[in-house]
Amino acid sequence: MVDATWGTGEPPRDVLGPVAGGGPAFDDDHPPAKELIADCVHCGFCLPTCPTYVLWGAEADSPRGRIHLMNQGVNGEPLTDSMVEHYDTCLGCMSCVTACPSGVKYDRLIEDTRAQVERRHPRTPKEKALRGAIFALFPYPRRLRLLRGPLRAYQATGLQRLITRSGLLERLAPTLATLDSLAPRLRTVPRPPQRVPARGPRRAVVGMLTGCVQSAFFPDVNSATVRVLAAEGCDVLIPPSQGCCGALSVHNGRKAEAQRFARKLIDTFEQTGMDYFVVNAAGCGSSLKEYDTLLADDPAYASRAAAFTAKVRDLAELLHTLGPVAERHPLDLTVAYHDACHLAHAQGIRTQPRSLLRDIPGLTLREIADPELCCGSAGIWNVLNPEPAAELGARKAANVLSTGASLLVTANPGCLMQIAAAAQRQGGRIALAHTAQVLDAAIRNLGPEALLNAR
Ligand code: SF4
Numbered sequence: 430m431v432d433a434t435w436g437t438g439e440p441p442r443d444v445l446g447p448v449a450g451g452g453p454a455f456d457d458d459h460p461p462a463k464e465l466i467a468d469c470v471h472c473g474f475c476l477p478t479c480p481t482y483v484l485w486g487a488e489a490d491s492p493r494g495r496i497h498l499m500n501q502g503v504n505g506e507p508l509t510d511s512m513v514e515h516y517d518t519c520l521g522c523m524s525c526v527t528a529c530p531s532g533v534k535y536d537r538l539i540e541d542t543r544a545q546v547e548r549r550h551p552r553t554p555k556e557k558a559l560r561g562a563i564f565a566l567f568p569y570p571r572r573l574r575l576l577r578g579p580l581r582a583y584q585a586t587g588l589q590r591l592i593t594r595s596g597l598l599e600r601l602a603p604t605l606a607t608l609d610s611l612a613p614r615l616r617t618v619p620r621p622p623q624r625v626p627a628r629g630p631r632r633a634v635v636g637m638l639t640g641c642v643q644s645a646f647f648p649d650v651n652s653a654t655v656r657v658l659a660a661e662g663c664d665v666l667i668p669p670s671q672g673c674c675g676a677l678s679v680h681n682g683r684k685a686e687a688q689r690f691a692r693k694l695i696d697t698f699e700q701t702g703m704d705y706f707v708v709n710a711a712g713c714g715s716s717l718k719e720y721d722t723l724l725a726d727d728p729a730y731a732s733r734a735a736a737f738t739a740k741v742r743d744l745a746e747l748l749h750t751l752g753p754v755a756e757r758h759p760l761d762l763t764v765a766y767h768d769a770c771h772l773a774h775a776q777g778i779r780t781q782p783r784s785l786l787r788d789i790p791g792l793t794l795r796e797i798a799d800p801e802l803c804c805g806s807a808g809i810w811n812v813l814n815p816e817p818a819a820e821l822g823a824r825k826a827a828n829v830l831s832t833g834a835s836l837l838v839t840a841n842p843g844c845l846m847q848i849a850a851a852a853q854r855q856g857g858r859i860a861l862a863h864t865a866q867v868l869d870a871a872i873r874n875l876g877p878e879a880l881l882n883a884r
C-alpha cells in the first residue's frame with residue numbers, strides 16, 4: 430500500500446509520531462548527507478518492497494519515513510527514542526535501493542545514521558548487555574569455534590529437542606530461543622591449508638575470506654569454495670591469521686570497530702600478490718566492497734583500502750567472469766535459489782549464481798515468490814528482533830516450500846540458518862546448500878544425495 434499523500438505535500442507528521450526534546454540528532458562527523466536525503470521525491474515505490482512496511486504498514490517504518498526522520502535530524506531536531514526505534518527496526522536489506530527509481534542512496538544514509546545513533550544515543554542496560562555480548566562473540570571466529578563443542582553436545586544429547594518441544598525458552602527468553610533455533614547441525618571438517626594450488630593451468634591467484642560464522646558453523650561451505658576455485662584454475666590463499674571483515678560492526682553503526690577490522694584484513698592480504706579477494710558470504714562481500722568509503726578519512730589506509738576494494742569479488746561473480754573449465758557432472762535436482770539481500774540488492778548479483786547453477790546438467794532452477802523481500806535474518810536483526818524476524822522467516826519459508834524444490838540454495842550463512850529454522854517450524858522438509866557446495870558436487874560427480882543428505 431502506497432501513501433499517495435506523500436507525492437505532493439508535507440509528510441504526515443501524525444503518522445511519524447511526535448518529536449521530543451534534547452540536543453540536535455546528529456553531530457558533524459558524517460551525518461546523513463542532506464543532498465542524498467533531497468534525492469528522495471517521496472514517490473513511495475519502495476514501500477511494498479520494505480519488509481518492515483509490509484509487516485506493520487506504518488509510514489515511519491518505511492524507507493520514505495526513515496528518510497524523513499533523517500531529514501528532521503539534519504534540520505536540528507533531537508534524536509528521540511522513537512526516531513532511534515525506527516532506524517533500529519530497519520533490516521538494512523537494501524531492497525528499497527533496488528526499488529527506488531530516483532537512485533536514492535539509502536545504504537549510505539542508514540549507515541551514517543546508525544554510526545551517529547551508536548555514538549550519541551544512550552542504550553538501555555538490557556540493550557547494552559545484549560549488543561555487548563553479540564559483539565564480544567560474533568566477530569571473533571576463534572571464540573565462535575569454542576562454542577562448537579558444547580553446541581554439538583547440546584544437539585547430540587537430545588537436550589535441544591527437549592527444550593524446543595517444551596517451548597520454555599521461547600516464553601522466558603525469546604532472544605535465546607532464536608539463537609537456539611538458528612544453530613546449524615555441526616559437522617567436523619578439517620581447516621583448509623594456507624595455500625591450495627590450482628588444478629591445471631593457473632588462471633588467477635585469489636585471497637579468500639573464511640569469515641566468522643561461516644568458518645565456525647559452515648566450514649564445509651569454505652572447503653567446497655576452495656575446491657571449486659582450485660578446480661577452476663585458481664591458486665587459493667587462506668592466511669589463518671585473518672579475522673573478521675567488520676561487516677556486522679559497520680551494519681550496526683560500530684564504525685570505529687569496523688575500521689579496526691578492515692585495517693587488519695588489509696594488512697593480512699595486501700602483500701600476498703593476489704589478483705582477487707574472494708568472498709562467499711553476501712553480507713561480508715557487500716561491506717568489503719565499501720572499504721574505500723569506510724577508510725576514506727584515514728590517510729594511512731585510504732589508497733590501500735581503495736586498491737583492496739577493487740579486488741573484492743563475490744564467489745559467483747568471480748566464477749562467472751572466469752568462465753568454467755572444470756567439467757560439470759549431472760545433478761538431477763530441483764533447486765530453489767534464494768537471493769541474499771546483500772548479494773542481490775547491495776551488490777547487484779542475481780544472474781551470475783543462477784547462470785552457474787543452470788549450467789549444471791540435470792539441474793532445474795525454480796524461482797521463489799516475492800524474491801525482493803528479506804527472510805528476516807539481516808545480520809543480527811533476527812537476534813535483536815526475534816518476533817518480526819520469525820514472521821518474515823515464515824513468509825520466506827512458505828514461499829520456498831511452495832516451489833516444490835528439494836534443495837534451497839543461497840550464498841549467505843545467515844539466510845541458510847534463518848530459512849532452515851523457519852521451514853522446520855512449519856514442518857517443511859528441504860535440504861540446504863551454498864552455491865559453492867552445489868558446484869563442488871557437480872564437479873566432483875557426487876550425485877544429488879550428497880547435497881540432499883548433507884544437513
Ligand atoms: S533497508 Fe530494507 S528494511 Fe530498511 S528501509 Fe530499506 S527496504 Fe526497509
Ligand code: SF4
Pocket residue numbers: 468469470471472473474475476492493525528529530531532533
Ligand atoms: S526512497 Fe526512492 S522509491 Fe522510496 S520514496 Fe524516496 S524516491 Fe521514492
